[in-house]
Amino acid sequence: MNYKTIDDLDDLTGKVVFVRADLNVPINEEFKVTNTARIDRTVPTIKELMEKGAKVVVISHFGRPEGKGDIKNSLRHIVGDLQKALGKRVVFVDDCIGEKVSAAVAQMSQDEVLLLENLRFYDEEKKGNEEFAKELVKPADIYVSDAFSTAHRAHASMVAAAKEKTSVMGRLMEEEVKALEKALANPVRPLMAVVGGSKVSTKLDLLNNLVKKVDKLVISGGMAHTFMKANGINTVNEANSLVQPDMIETAKEIMNIAKTNNCEIILPEDIVIAKEFKPNAEHKTVSLDEIPAEGWSLLDVGEKTIAAINAKLDECKTVVWNGPLGVFEMKPFDNATNKVAEHVAELTTAGHLMSVAGGGDTVSALENAGVADKFSYISTAGGAFLEWLEGKELPGVAVLKRA
């Protein structure tokens, strides 16, 4: 890897190490954490640094605060869960810069962790302010960035802070970057991308980048309907099919770029249509020339399409997945997403396929299919994962490049 990691650090005994984590976990109305995944995935980095003798100070953003003192968005709500996950005492400091922090760092013992208050209580964080970053990492000897999911933002704690000190990636960010490089930068081919979701317009950059990189591209979900229309297929009225008329020319262009780059595009061959947009609505599977002119919504792809995608997967060695193939939140319109996800999981388990998924609803769609833990790698990131697939350089990763 071309990036600095914890392995590049010398003796850490007694060193104050700031870990920029993403502890932005969901909480309920009683301020109880409802999903600890992000806390759990930060633990290996913190533990390793502590085992190597460092004094660890954890910093993070949390929610969308409306300024300082917004109790709902205080990181104090996660202290108990972090403590449990680490098996160490966690001392909370109700600020992230200034006297209070310096005093707490000076007093801390090597066997406890300091958790500082929400970085976004200061507007300077989002603005990428250098003075704030300087002040933030003043007590630190070393800075470890482990918040891959925020790496697409040039916030103060992600970029300016890293420039102030000896800075490396934490284990979670390292794992994310390695998985994404393995999938897109140096993939074992044939490489397939599966892209689903609602609209073409939100995935334009992603599609434009992928058609130049992958050998096969599955386009499904609502966004496939614009491509079908571009191919002359009658896809009922726009309201029921998510067809974006102003994107039809763009869809044609994407298909042309694919041709030039020898990228095979796999579009639906049959469609599941429903009378209403609701769970268990009356539905049927139709071929592309049987789509009725009105009265039906296009909610999933049919068995023929599923079989075609799965057969193409059998030919591949690597797959990158973003977006559900149909309206997975409503049964039975999760069928295609589930069946293709199960097939990816089987091929991965058998050692035939390296599979990486992430971004937006993808993780919940794969969890709904019950196979998320069987993929080679599931990214914790939403926007950052998408921007990586779009081929963009993430500022919070770029800053950690080896000189």
Ligand code: AMP
């Ligand atoms: P995105 O955030 O663009 O990845 O879109 C995810 C959403 O796309 C999910 O909420 C799905 O329900 C939705 N979706 C997938 N297929 C369809 C479809 N055929 N019609 C309407 N919505 C869809």
